[in-house]
Amino acid sequence: MPPEASVHEIAPRSGTAFTLDKGERLTVIDPQGEQVADLLAFVRGDLDEVISSGRTLDYASRIYLTTGDPIYSNRSNVLLRIVADTVGRHDFLLTPCSADTFRIIYGDAHPHRGCFGNLAAALAPYGVAPDRIPVAFNVFMNVTVDGGTGELKVEPPLSQAGDHVTFEAECDLVIGLTACSALQSNNGSFKPIRYRIDPART
């Protein structure tokens, strides 16, 4: 990676939002290993267009996406393309963790707002309402499927310290990104996520 782009850090159990211009590259880095980052992308100027797990998985005929794979919108346009990936195992099936997740799955009486709440708060200044948050592309999340029974298991991420995934924007976007807040997704501890934005290639 070129050295000039500055690296930003997302604190454990938090999230952020920022713009990404067409051609720019977003690299999501797991600095310590075994930490998930939930990624959302909305089309800037028409926020009703957003990444779609249903269309992306349908067109890929695969639940595991990696280098070369496009991430489609609900209108079947490519919003992002994965151009580098040192891990190869990410999830696009499960919703961002939320207060409801912690209440329903973990039984927490006073649940954290989770990635959903962090994304909603970070995206609010861009005009994205909470109801518009779809299934996120869960970078480094390791969800396995038993082909026979259909059972889903959330396993420890395969990412090690320094592993990263790079996405290239195919149009001007608003991005939401978190350091995931669910214990099970991150092998029992909450760590930061880092990201960098590199300019479009000329």
Place this chain on the structure above:
Amino acid sequence: MPPEASVHEIAPRSGTAFTLDKGERLTVIDPQGEQVADLLAFVRGDLDEVISSGRTLDYASRIYLTTGDPIYSNRSNVLLRIVADTVGRHDFLLTPCSADTFRIIYGDAHPHRGCFGNLAAALAPYGVAPDRIPVAFNVFMNVTVDGGTGELKVEPPLSQAGDHVTFEAECDLVIGLTACSALQSNNGSFKPIRYRIDPART
């Protein structure tokens, strides 16, 4: 099933929408076998609340849903519950087929509008915009996942003539329902779907 409720038929490659009151039961019937029906449910009075594959699969920890399983909304409320199911294999991963599906996957030059277009047209009078159509619960659709590679395959439905699934509404809903328009999902031919609505139990 009690005999008094009338049975409605959805013609091949078409769709419809209707209201379903809390407690009422919707039975989706495959009259000839091997025919998929895409099902959507929106909360009446607040259409921004809609069924969510990401939340439902997360809370179920399973991709295959059947009798007893709830279908959650994007706000983690239960909208429908499956109360009877003679097949046990349905899909909640893939988006409704659309003109884009037929263009991208089938290479059609003049594509059919698909379940997406049929749902959008049927739901428009209820105030549902096309961008609000999420991943549908694809009744009788048989999508397998290879747990190792993550490959998705659309296999012939396991449903035979007369097979059916019954959903109970947990709140007042707007329902969208189709006879699916994709060749691969329906083992190569387009057939009708039937449905009936039975009153709430007193």
